């Protein structure tokens with residue numbers, strides 16, 4: 184096992200990783216930007232090193248500065264968290280060449296799944312059902328039109344190097360396909376440094392169902408049930424739950440076994456997520472694989488009792504995975520609300536600033552993963568995630584009730600946050616019924632926003 188780890192991240196996930204390390208008896212080194220001097224991860228770690236200016240490219244994406252910090256602090260491993268360098272194969276390679284263990288998958292794993300066309304082709308070979316669409320990059324409008332004719336409208340244009348729900352465009356006819364193609368290519372170039380796009384059939388009223396897997400270096404892979412992440416806005420997740428009310432034990436096993444097969448096909452190592460879309464007729468399709476720990480991992484931890492960060496660290500240190508598939512049981516229901524510093528009444532505009540008054544929710548069956556505290560100033564430079572509020576119940580109804588109660592205790596003043604948005608959302612009859620597809624929030628947005636708290 185490692186004795187010292189550097190955490191190449193910030194915010195709640197850096198805090199989460201520090202907590203796991205402390206419980207494992209591992210010393211921690213935080214890195215921080217000049218804007219994060221007062222951040223909680225800096226205070227909680229055993230050591231902290233400033234790695235550059237506020238903009239991510241100068242700090243949390245600054246590979247030479249991070250590697251230098253790791254060398255100076257003499258760590259054996261780096262945990263990248265999610266976002267920033269977590270899915271950068273170049274960074275994973277550099278770590279390995281500097282004899283620092285990258286706590287995550289191999290650079291080859293990241294590369295193969297990072298290119299979405301490549302991932303589609305690989306998963307097709309592994310025998311996973313995949314969404315009808317392009318077999319390779321769509322180069323021009325004739326190719327786009329041909330593909331759309333073959334698979335039928337609506338279609339979605341996606342960036343080959345995309346991520347974070349960005350750069351996707353839904354098209355309902357030839358005219359919108361042609362006009363969106365160029366824009367999508369330009370957006371892909373700006374956001375991901377790669378203009379390549381492809382086309383898939385747009386699956387309407389689907390559920391986003393993802394399977395968590397853990398894989399060790401010796402080819403042992405297990406699945407930890409699913410998460411339903413259908414509550415999204417602009418293709419970005421707002422609330423996640425496990426298990427999904429749309430998945431029964433038979434389907435869970437089917438998807439789980441496919442996810443394990445996918446992981447084995449690419450000799451995957453570490454925690455990973457295989458994402459599927461489940462359509463209203465229960466057809467399911469492989470969407471993509473995320474080669475990192477996910478934001479929403481706590482809901483899986485709550486229902487399985489498995490600490491995924493600790494498992495990632497153990498796997499990276501070369502230990503064999505001790506968990507057997509038959510030992511994994513899904514107990515109860517967990518729900519996570521992402522609390523963002525955003526003004527939901529004003530198109531979810533970011534709302535940075537100083538937290539003057541803070542009351543954190545607590546009590547039975549409530550977990551809060553956060554880096555905020557009273558007096559903390561939310562910087563403008565990073566994403567707006569302030570906290571992940573997770574509640575656990577014997578069943579979904581109970582988890583929702585506890586979430587309602589916990590949200591009502593959560594006061595963050597004077598910052599505008601999504602706390603009240605979630606309070607309104609989880610009271611919606613369709614949400615309570617569990618009858619909510621990926622289109623639900625967009626379709627009901629006005630109604631939810633206008634509802635009384």
Ligand code: ADP
Nearest residue numbers: 345346347348349383384385386391418471621
């Ligand atoms: P990213 O890597 O940017 O997060 P994903 O491929 O995971 O992109 O997709 C994010 C979300 O976009 C999905 O959860 C889903 O809501 C929507 N989406 C992506 N592909 C499709 C599709 N073919 N049909 C319907 N929705 C889709």
